[in-house]
Amino acid sequence: MSLTRRAALAAPLILAAGAAAAQSGPLTLAQIRANGRLRIGCEATYPPFTFRESGNIVGYDVELATAICRSIGVTPEFIDTQWSGVIPALYAGRFDIIMSSMSYTRARMERVAFTIPYAEAGxxxxxxxxxxxxxxxxxxxxxxxxxxxxxxxxxxxxxxxxxxxxxxxxxxxxxxxxxxxxxxxxxxxxxxxxxxxxxxxxxxxxxxxxxxxxxxxxRGIGADNWAGIALRREDTEVLAWLNERLRAMRADGSLKALQEKWFGLEFNLPDTIPEPAA
Incomplete structure (x- = not known):
């Protein structure tokens, strides 16, 4: 997603810090299983990642999240969110992760943890x-x-x-x-x-x-960039699980199949988190 479109992510850090108390301690997979769902913050106006169709949020991210959640027997719940406040809302506990083609930048990586890439953004x-x-x-x-x-x-x-x-x-x-x-x-x-x-x-x-x-x-007109799934920095167990699932889906070809379904092409994805853009 474009940096300009999401420039408002650079909201004051104090907003996120003040809201962090809403999540007491790291989120665990046991808690997600007990809840029966993984709550996902998104901007549902960005096809084909997340957008509304007949009133429902659909898209590449929704199918990918469904496949990831299946591994621990839960379902994804996408929560449509104003993008300018998505990181403070994450720390306020409104949802568990952010999944809406969030590209890597230094400013964002100082505030959230990221998975390995699941989409190109260059x-x-x-x-x-x-x-x-x-x-x-x-x-x-x-x-x-x-x-x-x-x-x-x-x-x-x-x-x-x-x-x-x-x-x-x-x-x-x-x-x-x-x-x-x-x-x-x-x-x-x-x-x-x-x-x-x-x-x-x-x-x-x-x-x-x-x-x-x-x-x-x-392809390859500007500097390479990618998008990852974002979550609170303390949620290390969830981060490890998401990375494991993304790597498994890359290995078995199911991630490629989703990319070809929604975009008509396969993304070139690095195996590790790239150096962020400015």
Whole structure:
């Protein structure tokens, strides 16, 4: 999920510290079993991770959490939460973990513990399907027009991309158009107003899957980043269990199957927590 979209996570640390008393001691698997459920904080407006369909929260995260919880005989309960207060709500005991494509940043890792990655979160480039043979890297966008969303990581990234293109001896973008939202940028791409649109890989994969044969994706445009499951730093037993389940699902192919179902592609996931973004 974009850093701009979730910039409000940098709420004062005192909020989380003051709420921590609501959870007395570390959460254990025995407590989760006794409750019969794992309570999960999410933002249910982010398809295909967590979103509402016929009034129910569905998505990649929901199916993944269901598979994880099955190993200890409990069910996941997703709690739709305003993202700006999701970490204080975690420490206030409103839920047990956060699972909504939360990317790794230094600020977040000072406040919560993270599992190993379960999704990619780096920037990619959406292009028209017919251009897939001619636009294979950001360098091939020289002399072409780029679309970005106002306030998004793509808007922050594009000047650095242009500088990289110049340093490699190529042309920069012919122009950069800014849109109020990503759907408007995708429409401009279909209409030929721009030649590529920046956004995170999972989001673009979902767009491409939802509109077959219209688009293609160029991966690895910006710095690599991933998303993990977040929880209170003291909940070490739960963290170990989540990591064990993610590794087991990677090994047996079930995590790949979920990725292909919801995104139409397999994520490239490291085996350990990566160095966080700034």
């Amino acid at each position: 920037q990619s480039l959406l292009i028209r399907a017919r251009d897939a043979n001619t636009i294979r890297s950001i360098g091939d966008m020289g002399g072409k027009s780029l679309g970005v969303k106002l306030g998004s990581p793509g808007e922050t990234l594009h000047p650095r991309l242009a500088e990289r293109m110049r340093a490699a001896g190529g042309q920069p973008f012919s122009g950069v158009r800014t849109y109020d939202d990503h759907p408007a940028a995708y429409l401009a791409l279909m209409q030929g107003t721009v030649d590529g649109v920046l956004n995170t890989l999972p989001t673009l994969a979902y767009v491409m899957r939802s509109q077959p044969n219209r688009f293609a994706i160029v």
